[in-house]
Amino acid sequence: MARYRPEPPAVEGNVPRTAVLLANLGTPTAPTAAALRPYLRQFLSDPRVVEIPRALWWPILNGFILTTRPRKSAEKYASVWLPEGSPLKVHTERQARLLTGYLGHAGLAGLHVDWAMRYGEPSIPAVLERLRAAGCTRILVMPLYPQYAASTTASVMDEVAHCLPQWRNLPEIRYVRSFHDDPGYIAALARSVGEHWVKHGRGDKLVLSFHGIPRRAAELGDPYPQECRRTADLLAAELGLPADQVLLTFQSRFGRAEWLQPYTQPTLEALAAKGLQRVDVMCPGFVADCLETLEEIAMECRTAFIGAGGRQFEYIPCLNENHPWIDALSRIVRAHLGNWLEAPLSDTPERRTAVAATRGG
Ligand SMILES: C=CC1=C(C)c2cc3[nH]c(cc4nc(cc5[nH]c(cc1n2)c(C)c5CCC(=O)O)C(CCC(=O)O)=C4C)c(C)c3C=C
Numbered sequence: 612m613a614r615y616r617p618e619p620p621a622v623e624g625n626v627p628r629t630a631v632l633l634a635n636l637g638t639p640t641a642p643t644a645a646a647l648r649p650y651l652r653q654f655l656s657d658p659r660v661v662e663i664p665r666a667l668w669w670p671i672l673n674g675f676i677l678t679t680r681p682r683k684s685a686e687k688y689a690s691v692w693l694p695e696g697s698p699l700k701v702h703t704e705r706q707a708r709l710l711t712g713y714l715g716h717a718g719l720a721g722l723h724v725d726w727a728m729r730y731g732e733p734s735i736p737a738v739l740e741r742l743r744a745a746g747c748t749r750i751l752v753m754p755l756y757p758q759y760a761a762s763t764t765a766s767v768m769d770e771v772a773h774c775l776p777q778w779r780n781l782p783e784i785r786y787v788r789s790f791h792d793d794p795g796y797i798a799a800l801a802r803s804v805g806e807h808w809v810k811h812g813r814g815d816k817l818v819l820s821f822h823g824i825p826r827r828a829a830e831l832g833d834p835y836p837q838e839c840r841r842t843a844d845l846l847a848a849e850l851g852l853p854a855d856q857v858l859l860t861f862q863s864r865f866g867r868a869e870w871l872q873p874y875t876q877p878t879l880e881a882l883a884a885k886g887l888q889r890v891d892v893m894c895p896g897f898v899a900d901c902l903e904t905l906e907e908i909a910m911e912c913r914t915a916f917i918g919a920g921g922r923q924f925e926y927i928p929c930l931n932e933n934h935p936w937i938d939a940l941s942r943i944v945r946a947h948l949g950n951w952l953e954a955p956l957s958d959t960p961e962r963r964t965a966v967a968a969t970r971g972g
């Protein structure tokens with residue numbers, strides 16, 4: 612048996628073909644325990660996500676977590692499910708479609724833009740195979756996580772690397788490692804907060820809640836908390852907010868170990884208990900609304916804040932399909948494509964389309 616998959620026929624003139632692959636975390640196919648089980652199994656078997664030795668972890672995962680969590684998580688997913696499916700999938704798919712259009716307007720109509728999920732479907736191996744079959748020889752991979760974390764960004768990179776041993780004619784690959792301080796991303800966040808304030812008035816404090824990671828991962832050198840801090844500081848500066856009006860917190864703790872602090876929900880409860888009437892909460896670490904924002908923050912944390920004596924809880928949605936964000940995404944992509952778009956590539960299909968477009972063709 613051949614070790615490598617057969618290559619597609621060479622593209623005319625051997626010109627490179629360029630693709631952009633957006634990658635997000637992944638989500639179950641249905642809000643049911645049956646759909647949650649394989650999704651959680653794949654997710655929680657990733658050694659980037661759970662760094663406990665396998666011999667200790669397998670019995671906990673198979674004996675306890677996969678027998679109890681799927682049902683509980685399915686109920687939560689059911690509370691946020693959209694007619695078209697899981698919010699994370701719906702927004703990621705729309706973002707990819709919009710990005711195709713924005714890149715087209717920038718003269719890059721021939722670029723392949725696709726999206727994949729690290730866990731579940733459409734999988735990274737399946738989408739990379741599609742790009743390979745389409746003759747793509749240059750691939751820009753953009754994990755849709757603004758802040759780098761080993762458990763998310765590096766895991767996408769691992770999965771891409773894992774696919775390559777099956778290719779004979781290897782593609783050039785570039786990554787967007789993180790965009791936590793990208794001016795377009797920060798401006799899009801600020802715009803979203805500003806528009807929310809215009810419509811709903813302004814809270815006494817703005818809580819910026821990021822997904823947590825285990826404290827130990829940060830101690831071992833994961834730059835994630837520093838990148839979250841930088842995003843929060845840049846956003847506060849862009850909004851002209853004094854430091855005492857903005858709080859950075861971490862949500863979605865998993866397991867018994869200590870995670871990054873302060874935790875979101877106890878912070879909100881403490882603010883309410885101290886007499887804070889109204890709070891605005893935003894999750895800048897997620898570019899698409901998902902279970903962790905719509906259920907944990909907009910539902911659970913709201914209930915906790917009101918239950919502790921708060922009056923008004925305003926959840927500011929993720930960037931989703933907002934124009935300033937898709938514009939920033941398109942700029943980040945173009946900046947990373949860099950010299951792949953330059954003159955020596957003048958004969959690429961995408962270039963030919965662009966040239967035809969500028970000639971009114
Ligand atoms: C935004 C960055 C994220 C980091 C960092 C992250 C780390 C991380 N997550 C878990 C465990 C779970 N996360 C779950 C859902 C989930 N996590 C992220 C993002 C980050 N996770 C997203 C976007 C989602 C939502 C997916 C969706 O379908 O909407 C879940 C599954 C849901 C549940 O059962 O609670 C788990 C489990 C760990 C352990 C971890 C870092 C070590």
Ligand SMILES: [Fe+2]
Pocket residue numbers: 822863
């Ligand atoms: Fe997570």
Ligand SMILES: [Fe+2]
Pocket residue numbers: 863902903907
């Ligand atoms: Fe959660």
